Amino acid sequence: MITGIGIDAVYIKRMERWHEDKKLLQRFFSPLELEIAVSKGKGACASLAARFAAKEAFGKALGTGLTGIALKDIMVINRKDGCPQMQLTATAQKALENSGANRVFVSLTHERDNAIAMVVLEKV
Numbered sequence: 001m002i003t004g005i006g007i008d009a010v011y012i013k014r015m016e017r018w019h020e021d022k023k024l025l026q027r028f029f030s031p032l033e034l035e036i037a038v039s040k041g042k043g044a045c046a047s048l049a050a051r052f053a054a055k056e057a058f059g060k061a062l063g064t065g066l067t068g069i070a071l072k073d074i075m076v077i078n079r080k081d082g083c084p085q086m087q088l089t090a091t092a093q094k095a096l097e098n099s100g101a102n103r104v105f106v107s108l109t110h111e112r113d114n115a116i117a118m119v120v121l122e123k124v
Helices: 012-018 022-028 032-039 041-062 090-099
Strands: 002-011 074-080 084-089 102-112 114-122
Touching: 002 012, 002 032, 002 041, 012 032, 012 041, 012 102, 012 114, 022 032, 022 041, 032 074, 041 084, 041 090, 041 102, 041 114, 084 090
Parallel strands: none
Antiparallel strands: 002 114, 074 084, 102 114
């Protein structure tokens, strides 16, 4: 049963501004997410924007927002087949458990100026 759906969009130029502030990036992204983004070269900011949108979409899918959740506790990485997945730890995992959901699906896209993410929470 689907328990929540969230969607968010992030203007990629926002990440271009953030890209210059390493402390800001480290506040919102895990070291692995930053490593993945850097590996994308010119696509780094689009990748970060999509991942940030996914974090925001997760809060919307919960229906509670991100209050009390550290964004670094929400990690968006890709499986070997390229499909994005969300790995939750600490505050984010607790929020998922409190919601009653136990599965998370995430979809990312970016085109020109915007990155968009959708998150679906499911209880199986």
